[in-house]
Amino acid sequence: MKLMKPLIISITTLLLLNACGGSGSNTDSTPEPKPTPEVSKSTVSIKTLTDLAIEKNNQWAKFEIKRVGGDNRANLTIAFTRLENSDITKGSATTDDYQLVYSDGGNVASDLELKANQNSRVIEVRPILDNEHEIPEVLTLLLTNNDNYLLAEQLSAQVTITDAANTRANAKVFLGVFGPQNSAATNASGVLSFIVQGDNEQGVLNYTFSNLGSEQTDQHLHLAPSGTVIKDIESKGAINNYTWDMAPGGIFVNEQQMLDALFDGEFFINIHTANFPHGEISASLNFDENIAPPEETTLTPEDVDRDIIRFLTQATFGPIPEDYQLLRSKIATDGSNSRQVYQAWIEAQLQIEQTSMLSLTDALLPHFPQENEWQIRRDAFWPIALYGKDQLRQRMAFALSEILVVGDDVVTVRNAHRGLAQYWDILASNAFGHYQQALHDVSLHPVMGFWLSHLKNKKENSDLGYFPDENFAREIMQLFSFGLVHRELNGTIKLGPDNLPIPTYDNNVIRQMAKVFTGLSFSAKNNDAVNVTNYNFELGSYTNDYQYRWLAPLKVFPEHHDFTEKQLFTDNDTTIVINESNQQTSERADTELTTVINALVAHKTTAPFISRKLIQRFVTSNPSPDYIERVATAFGSTGDLKATIKAILLDKEARNPSVALSQTFGKVKEPIIQMTSIMRLLNASSQIPLDNATNGLNLPSDLLEHYRAGVTLLRIGEQALGQRPLGSPSVFNFFLPDFSPTGELSKSSLVSPELQLITESQLFTNFNIYNKLLYHGFKRWRVEETSSYNEEQLTVRLQKESFNNIWQNTSGTNIDKATAIVDNLDFYLNAGQLKQSNNTGTRIELIEGIADLAGNNYHFDHAIYAFATVPELVIQK
């Protein structure tokens, strides 16, 4: 029965009764002695045997009453009452909804009854079929006191009655079409579905729209005709598989009212835009009983396969057959244990010892004594990314290098090649540690000190008229921790009383913060070849061969540190204040730095701000607020990066197989990642092994053990992909996290950071780089002139034997052989999206093109070229 009656007994009364136990008297804080049970009385109890009754299936719930002790030869009549749901927003069953029937026959009357010689009896709750749409309704039976018996502690029991089971057939489909709201002048349109599960408890909302006339500002669920807001939908743009629990909002106080309004067609969703602040387009949710709900998703073996590749695409520098096979061998056919297997894989990655860029750089330097050291350092990235065993750690280091940005376009940063290699290693060593520590380490790293100019930054001197530099103070807040405005845990912007975003700091805070980062300079230097302590604050930023000054953390020179009071940023109404200190020591300044850096990471906005950036590097450009919240929760107040990477990769949004058909989920692959993926799959190598094989460099085994077999020297040189590890043109990284390309994406309020790199000229440059790789290979310009190796030995090429094998081993026509090649590339480089996609055009084009070229030396190259250039293949879903 769906009408809500006033509560008969409130929840507090119920609890009180429970607390009374068998005595029926008040036991509060001073328990009275319980009366001794009379031997002649039974103790009665009730429990639930089956907790769900389903109207449509005529499935019954069951209670059982029991008596213990006393004389069971007599009938016993037990008084009871029915309780309503203690949560007034939820449903309660009434006597119109069910019948209570004894399983051994007979209806339940006003009392419960145990017959002579019966110690227990089962009561069936038989739902009464009606045509109403009802939310799940709760029935609670409470045994009440009577002189004939004593009450056991188990004196109430509860069952739920629902309309229908949560099967596909019982789901109800609501559809909507977006059109202009209140005849707004717009060409925008879109479609919507809301699929309510059989028991009406919740539903899944999906919608998409396009062609808005201006930027989207908000989206809401409203009640017609008044337009009252029922629910604010926090994310913007299209909504994919959003679970809406229909919790009461607006004028409604319970879920049944919500469900009634839903079935009455009173709800609509509208999209607010800058031009139409009250709504540009809207769509009503209309029930259509003739529409069959979509097939339920059960994972096919192909789905499971594809998800393994998706996972490896997100977690490594590119899937390779051996990684795939390792995971595949452990995952059940239906994928039921895939989450656990992925988790175990992550745990195993955490244990792998770190590959060091500094060690590799140092080991390679003697082989190229005439060359600029920084060139060797730049090329050292490639063996690590392509062959390093600690793939997840290095992917995290790469992601962190795009948040805690330094850039080697700056000559000194470039020339501090050992310091910069060590900077990378510091990011990698903190990859599964705490962001707090990572931020501390990079703040005190000499390369960062030079890059953002807090190295040798002195306290204010008003006599001489100079002030501390504010660069690092600003960027550590704006980019490395909490950003410009306060945010909720789910990343959405908090609004102040004036309805405007609340800035996290102003210029006064920056100036105060600048004082924190004063007095830092090199702690080490070389004395000839010896690494010694530095005592000179003004030590030059020289980049000689030893670079000891670039390898040791900066230290505080107290005489240059500002020890006056600092009023810093405010979080949760608490302002971080560093008190003035008379104790002007480096220890005191160190404590101050640690305190401030920890407070920056603990700021409520840092977790969602950094979590979103990390999700964007690994999984998708437009994570839902819920996804951000889950990851930000894992990040916590110290930035637990181990928990964070697990939360990112194992989240249901990252692992959802249905995103393959989404128009919005996923991201454009970063140019570097796209390149490493192709190079890893095709074992890019030179003819110079790093080990002691023929022509090998014979590097030490304790270095080589961090790499997969087959690693060679990869002096690929400068490839103008628009992106180079540790080579961002500015502290704002290669692209902005909020970059939204003009057109459909910006109209849908979706961002695509990587597309900021894809301009016409960069796109063609990338095409040409792949053309070069395929026909000429990569080699640093003139590197042979400073080496004992020749050009051919140094050139890095893709190894295509595996394709020859596929081609040879596939029987049938050239089309069959080409199909095998394309599907293999599609599987590893594209998680099989091409084959799975409804749009089969691209796959067929590629197959026919490659079959046509059979016999041509370059037919595989055309396939690889296509996989590097065709739009469907540069998007990672």
Place this chain on the structure above:
Amino acid sequence: MSNTSPDHSRRKFLSRTSLIGLSASITANSLGVFSLVNSTTTLAATQSDFKALVYVFLNGGNDAFNMLVPSGNGELRHAYEAGRGNVAIAKDTLNTITPVTPAKVFANDDYNDFGLHPQCPDMAQMFNNQEISFICNMGNLTVPTTRQQYLDNAVSLPPQLFSHADQQRQFQSSPVSPFQFGWGGRMVELLTDFNTTSLVSPLISVAGLNTLQVTKDSLINPYVMSNDGATPLYGFSGTRKTMIENAINSIDDNSHLMMKKYRDIFLSARNAEEIVGSAFDIAKTNGVDYDAIFDAAGGDNSVIARRLKTVAKMIAGRDSTGNNRPIYFVELGGFDNHQNLLSDHQDQMQQLNAALKGFRDSLIAQGDFNNTLTFVGSEFARTLTPNSDKADAGTDHAWGGHAIIMGGMVNGGHLFGTHPDLKLNQGLDASNGRGRWIPTTATTQCNSVIAHWFGVEKEDLTLLFPSVDNFPSPFEPEANLDLIKTGDVA
């Protein structure tokens, strides 16, 4: 004249379009063509109809107070030396300029003794030839703002002052939130009549995507070239070409939005490749030796010189593009001089001076100096005070700075707007003594004058700059923004 008449190119374009089976609407959008229906109107691009805007952005916050420097012995010079300390430039090394009229100075008498940075002799000569002018102490503002209002938090300020990314965005649009469009992008939307036959976007960037060229309706997208022109595609022929084009063509309306955008960029690049090629062909035959001119100017093949050389050639070959109101975006980076201000800024000024000189000489040689307005500006200037007592000291993010305009239509030899008095802790200083000047001219006021020259009606200026009406009219004498010669205004 081009051997590729616009009608001819259009036929080629349409035949290629049908070959790869694109729907006209998708192609039109991706190319930045507004309406293929309208494109049947005749081109009729006569010389006198043509105007180009070249927007040179100095990225990172140009220390403008060491570019245009008070000299002489007056109060302004004394304030300059007192504030700058060890980053002051000696007055005997400056390139003296002679303003047509003395500069207005905030709360002080007019001042007439100025020089340009030691590395800017050609800019000084152009100033004295009345080919360039400066707009003094210009910056992002939402309303006229005083120091007291600023200190009391009693005034609406541009969001996120002193932050690079935000101030750049506002400088190239206007200081409103949320961001909607760049003023250059919006301007070509308002002036579609001038560009209707365009097969390549009238928004051309030689320095990547930028805020200036973001349009409101997103139907016109900027076309991004490399420093030296369109990037050719190597090895793109035969089966490969057919295969890739057909694969790209199979992207449809149901495809992922990012795929569709990627496809659009590809198509834009393919179509523009040819048109830009013919623009460069025209530039090859006009008798102007661009390399020699830029070399002679000391351009030294710097990035900014290469970019401006490419723009000069595109303007020379404009008949192949059919755009009569193109907007070019050019950028020179590296101005965020937190350290080594004196030495690093010297290199930047040398590059800027040489590139502007080469560009000016090229435009004069090809006859386009009078129809091409070049604007040079930066998101903010830097603090007057340095951040250390050492020779390698730098300066910090500040606010109002000086911009440059160049061209035959410019009222040259002027210091427009109002110069700050450079007095710390008073007057215009938006800080306790760092020397961050509250702008006396809003960026939107200056841009309004340029937009009006380009063809935007005065009553339409608020469509570009929603907050410009908060300020006194830039066209009234009080604003001191008489940037354009009488007779050159649309």
